[in-house]
Amino acid sequence: MFIDIDDIRIHYESFGEGEPILLLHGWGGQIESWGPVIPSLAQGRKVYALDFPGFGSSAQPPKPWDVMDYTAMLLRFMDQIGLEKTDVMGHSFGGRVTILLSATAPERVGKVILVDSAGLIPKRTWRYYFKVYSYKALKRVAACRPLAALLKGVGVDAKKIVAKRGGSSDYRALPECMRATFVKVVNQDLRPYLKQIKASALLIWGRNDTDAPVYFGEIMEKEIPDAGLVVLENAGHFAYLDRFGDFDKIVKNYIHFEKRG
Incomplete structure (x- = not known):
């Protein structure tokens, strides 16, 4: 129904x-x-x-x-x-x-x-906060074209790393609206x-x-x-x-x- x-x-x-x-x-x-x-x-x-x-x-x-x-x-x-x-x-x-x-x-x-x-x-450990803040820092680097290009020149593809670490597979499979909903909810x-x-x-x-x-x-x-x-x-x-x-x-x-x- x-x-x-x-x-x-x-x-x-x-x-x-x-x-x-x-x-x-x-x-x-x-x-x-x-x-x-x-x-x-x-x-x-x-x-x-x-x-x-x-x-x-x-x-x-x-x-x-x-x-x-x-x-x-x-x-x-x-x-x-x-x-x-x-x-x-x-x-x-x-x-x-x-x-x-x-x-x-x-x-x-x-x-x-x-x-x-x-x-x-939930209770958080220092490993959780390290993972979160290192991801946020890398995301900012990936958004800065000169820095991203510099890293890519030495074999570090910041954009690929950010895409890979950007949440669980279930989260990445969500439509954009539901991703934002998930973040608000949790x-x-x-x-x-x-x-x-x-x-x-x-x-x-x-x-x-x-x-x-x-x-x-x-x-x-x-x-x-x-x-x-x-x-x-x-x-x-x-x-x-x-x-x-x-x-x-x-x-x-x-x-x-x-x-x-």
């Missing part, structure tokens, strides 16, 4: 019947990224899932967005489909939007489930919003998550007033897939799931 929100075509689907729950996928994901989660929850709940603008079958945003833009869009989406209040589950980037939605529009959110959620600024620290979340929150993490480390979940558990953290062993950033059986039981117990029929 498709709807238009501020001239952006949004793809979404709904499954099952019962009390609503809204699923928000991670960066680079789409509705299908939830895998077995949707059909399992749809046995007793009305499940809504959408492709965020810039992902799946939804159109790109008209300009680079930050998490606030995605949250504002989500509220308009909920208004348009008549979803007054709902439980919300967010994975990774979807967790960012869930945090901001829960903090700024508490009347629209029931229970919250954050799965390997992003939203905090540099937003949502920690100040945690204390504003009034909803009950279940935090589920994979012990081996390297994208959003377990200490993210530990911080969120301490700072969200009503939160509990469950860490799944032998699971990574996609804990809901790595340990689906356990994940499914934990979530259903938390939302008081009742299977139909």
